[in-house]
Amino acid sequence: MKLSVERLSAGYGSIEALHDVSMCCETGETVAIIGGNGAGKSTALNCICGVVPISCGEVCLDGRDISDEPPHKIARMGIAQVPEGRRVFPRLTVLENLEMGAYMIDDKAVFRERLGYAYDLFPRLHERRWQNAGDLSGGEQQMLVIGRALMRNPRFLLLDEPSLGLAPVVVENIFDVIAGLVKTSEVGIVLVEQNAAIALSIAGRGYVLENGAVILDASAEALLSDDKVKAAYIGG
Numbered sequence: 552m553k554l555s556v557e558r559l560s561a562g563y564g565s566i567e568a569l570h571d572v573s574m575c576c577e578t579g580e581t582v583a584i585i586g587g588n589g590a591g592k593s594t595a596l597n598c599i600c601g602v603v604p605i606s607c608g609e610v611c612l613d614g615r616d617i618s619d620e621p622p623h624k625i626a627r628m629g630i631a632q633v634p635e636g637r638r639v640f641p642r643l644t645v646l647e648n649l650e651m652g653a654y655m656i657d658d659k660a661v662f663r664e665r666l667g668y669a670y671d672l673f674p675r676l677h678e679r680r681w682q683n684a685g686d687l688s689g690g691e692q693q694m695l696v697i698g699r700a701l702m703r704n705p706r707f708l709l710l711d712e713p714s715l716g717l718a719p720v721v722v723e724n725i726f727d728v729i730a731g732l733v734k735t736s737e738v739g740i741v742l743v744e745q746n747a748a749i750a751l752s753i754a755g756r757g758y759v760l761e762n763g764a765v766i767l768d769a770s771a772e773a774l775l776s777d778d779k780v781k782a783a784y785i786g787g
Contacts, residue, residue, distance in 0.1 A: 552577065552578045552612070552613050552629075552706050552707075552739070553575060553576070553577045553578075553611075553612075553613055553614070554575065554576050554577075554599070554610075554611070554612055554630070554706075554707045554739060554741070555573070555574065555575035555576075555610075555611045556572060556573060556574050556575075556595065556598065556599065556608065556609070556610050556611075557573050557608055557609045557610075557611060558571050558572070558573055558607065558608040558609070559571070559572045559573070559595070559598060559605055559607070559608035559609070559610070560572070560605065560606050560607040560608055561594060561598050561603055561604065561605045561606055561607075562594075562606065563603075567606075567763060568591045568594040568603075568763050569591045569594055569595060569598065569763045569764075570762075570763045570764050571607075571608070571764065572591070572595060572608070572760070572763070572764065572765055573608075573765065574595070574758050574765065574768075576707065576739045576740070576741050577739055578706055578707070578737050578738060578739040579733050579737045579738075579739065580733060580739055580740070580755045580756070581729070581730070581733055581739075581740040581742060581753055581754045581755055582739075582740070582741050582742065582754060582755070582756050582757065582758070583742045583743075583744060583747075583750040583751055583753075583754035583756070583757040583758070583771060584741065584742065584743045584744075584757070584758050584760060585743075585744060585745070585747040585750060585751070585757060585758070585759055585760070585774075585780075585784055586759055586760035586761055586784070587745075587761070587783075587784070588745075590760040590761055590762065590763065591760050591762075591763040591764075592711075592743040592760055593634075593635060593711055593712075593743060594763075595743070595760070596632060596634075596709045596711055596741065596743055597632075598610060599625075599630065599632075599709060599741075600622055600625055600626075600630060600632045600709065601617075601620055601621055601622040601624075601625045602622055605618055612628055612629075612630070626655075626703075627655060628706075629704075629705050629706035629707060630705060630706070630707045630709065631700040631701070631703065631705035631707070631708050631709065632700070632708075632709040632711070633696050633697055633700045633708070633709065633710045633711060633713065634711050635711040635712040635715060635743075636715075637689065637692040637693050637695075637696055638696065639684035639685065639687070639692050639695055639696060640684055641683065641684050641685025642683060642684075642685060643683065643684055644680065644681055644682060644683055644684065645676050645679050645680045645681070645682055645684055645687070645695055646680040646681065648684050648695055648699055649666060649669055649676070649695070649698060649699055649702055650702075651699060652698070652699035652700060652701070652702035652703060653665060653666075653702040653703060655703050656702070656703060665701070665702045665703070665704060666702070668701065669698035669699075669701055669702060670698075672694075672697075672698060672701070672728050673694040673695075673697075673698050673728070675691055675694060676691070676694055676695060676698055679691060689716055689717055689721075690717050690718065690721035690724075690725070693713055693717060693721075693725055694725065694728075697710070697713070697725070697728070697729075701732075701736075701738075704736070705738060706738060706739060707738065707739045707740075707741065708732070708738050708739070708740050708741070709740075709741045709743075710729065710740065710741070710742050710743065710744075711743045712743060712744060712745060713725055713726075713729070713742075713744065714726070714744060714745075714746045714749065715745070722746070722749065726749055726752075726753055729742070729753060730753040742754060745784075747774075747780070747784040747785050748775070748785045751771040751774055751775050752771070752775075754771040755770065755771055756768075756769070756770055756771060757769065757770075757771050757774045759774065759780060759784075767780065
């Protein structure tokens with residue numbers, strides 16, 4: 552299965568945030584999108600999910616144009632987004648948050664299977680299952696929102712800045728899980744991340760966005776060794 556954006560342009564009012572952007576991801580691979588603040592990375596994810604309307608171009612799922620579909624229908628097609636900022640339901644327990652991610656699952660056996668999968672990925676969620684999500688640490692909340700998105704077994708998982716504001720040891724743990732997802736579930740991952748080094752270390756391919764346009768498209772290995780990429784986004 553393939554998710555792609557083709558010659559995509561979008562913006563907010565008179566401000567164009569994306570211009571003529573083309574990218575793709577297939578199930579079973581991780582694709583990183585890197586770039587500075589305001590480059591258009593989050594806007595690209597929001598366009599794919601139908602949250603931000605596009606002005607030109609297409610969002611396609613296996614060749615089908617889904618650009619005009621509403622967000623809830625896009626979610627039912629197997630595209631799940633974990634937005635920036637760890638948006639948990641703070642007054643609900645960890646378990647109730649995970650249940651919210653499974654609202655489309657009617658089969659109790661399937662629900663139990665998906666819940667067990669989330670707990671296996673993040674054992675801390677099982678330990679904290681009766682605790683209100685608002686009382687969790689930042690790292691635990693990030694585990695929760697990823698687990699919640701995985702409850703409905705998406706074909707594509709869009710992650711927006713999962714390392715933001717987290718301690719290095721927590722980031723390492725979460726990225727270990729992300730790296731393993733494509734091996735255990737064949738999900739396709741689109742990873743937006745300002746920590747370019749860690750994003751490219753687990754991705755197969757990457758795109759560099761600058762001022763709303765793709766300026767580089769290459770293997771992760773090639774981007775990691777590119778002098779301009781290292782100087783601008785990695786250091787060294």
